[in-house]
Amino acid sequence: MADEIKDGKVDVTRYMVKEGEKVNLKKYSTKCDVSIDKSQVKNLYFPQVIEKLKDLQEKLYAQNTYGLVVVLQAMDAAGKDGTINHVFASLNPGGVKVVSFKQPTTEEKDHDYMWRINKALPERGDIGIFNRSQYEDVIVTRIHDLVHQGQLPQNLVNKNIWEERYEQINNWEKYLRQNGFMMIKIFLHVSKEEQQKRLIDRIVNQQKNWKFSMSDINERQYWDRYQELYEEMISKTSKDISPWFIIPADQKWYTRYIVALITLQALKKIDPQFPKLDPEVQKQLETFKKLIAQVDVKELAEIQTTLSEKASKENKEN
Incomplete structure (x- = not known):
């Protein structure tokens, strides 16, 4: 299989953020930035990668020792749901667990911010897909200053809280790796212009009306602040053992292919x-x-005997 996809395989390390690297999202393309044919990707290379994923997932499940966590973070309308559906829907559903982290429930607010994340971790042998993740609590929580509105003791809300959370998350991911759970973190990098097109499409296209939410429009006003915080977050938490990948997200066919790779x-x-x-x-x-x-040999002999007797009988009758 490796030889069959060699010509269409993109070196995904081009999108990987090295540990210690300072990220500037403006320097990362939101569009396909390699010379590759769209039709070949969709009809040849992507299906081949999915077949290989199926094979390795079956072995992962059977071995039942390691686990894999795939984190997807992005601005609204960047294509997280579609990516999950196209890349992972063909795998054995018994070994794939998809969890979407939305606004915390009352029960979740009564615990530490990592409690609901820990609950959602996959079992050994499984692949866990996080649609948003632990990183919501250093992005959205920060954008809307939710730490001052929550139940965290206010004496713990100080100027170092975000650095402390980066450290906590990094240590947690290291702990998971040391216990056999690998984590890959993917940021779907969509342009502001493409996001606008997709949000408008949700409004005018009746089949996509269900996707529309006023919160998507409201959050758009914080675009620059989101970009700034994502840059800081990725820079602080991309580690060799759990790296971030910044993936072009303006063209869905390419996004899905790279996530699969x-x-x-x-x-x-x-x-x-x-x-x-x-x-x-x-x-x-x-x-x-x-x-x-x-048994097979015996059955074959019996069938041959029956056919021979039938043929002999027909000859006599003729």
Whole structure:
């Protein structure tokens, strides 16, 4: 499979933020920035990558030791839902867990901000997809100053709170990695112009009216502040063990292909294998194989005898 997709495979490290790198989103393209044919991606390369993902997911599930967490963060209308649907819907649903983190419930507010994230972690052998994530609590919470409106003791709300949260999140992700759970973090980088087109489409297209929310329009006024905080967040939390990828999101076909490739790369690093059978079980299987083969030979002989007798009878009648 690797050889078959070689010509269409994009080096996804071009989108990976190195540890310690200071991010300026203006320097990252929101459109496809490599020479690659759209029709070939959609009809050849993307399906091939999905097939390889299926194979590795099956091994990951069977091995039942490692887990994978895929974090998707973005501005509104950047394509998180569509990406999840197109990239992961073809995998075995029994081994994929998608969680969307929306406004915290009353129960969630009664706990620390990471409580609901911990609850949503995948089991060993599974792939967990986070539609938004722990990073909402250093972005949205900060944009709207929610820490002063919540139940966190106010003496803990100080000028260092965001640096402390970056440290907490980094330590948590390191802890997960040390316990066999790899995390890849993807920022879908959409332009302000493309976001506007998609929001308008939600208004005028009846089939997409259900996606429209006034909050999307309200949040748009904070565009520059969001960009500033995303730059800081990515710079502070992109680590070698859990890197951020800043992916062009203006063209959905390319976005989905790159997300699929990044996921494939992560699974290859895990290198899951089907578990080896106990020697005694393997011995029993070999015995069963011989018995089945003997049964097949016997059945074939009976069929041949029946056909021969039928042919002989027809000859006599003629």
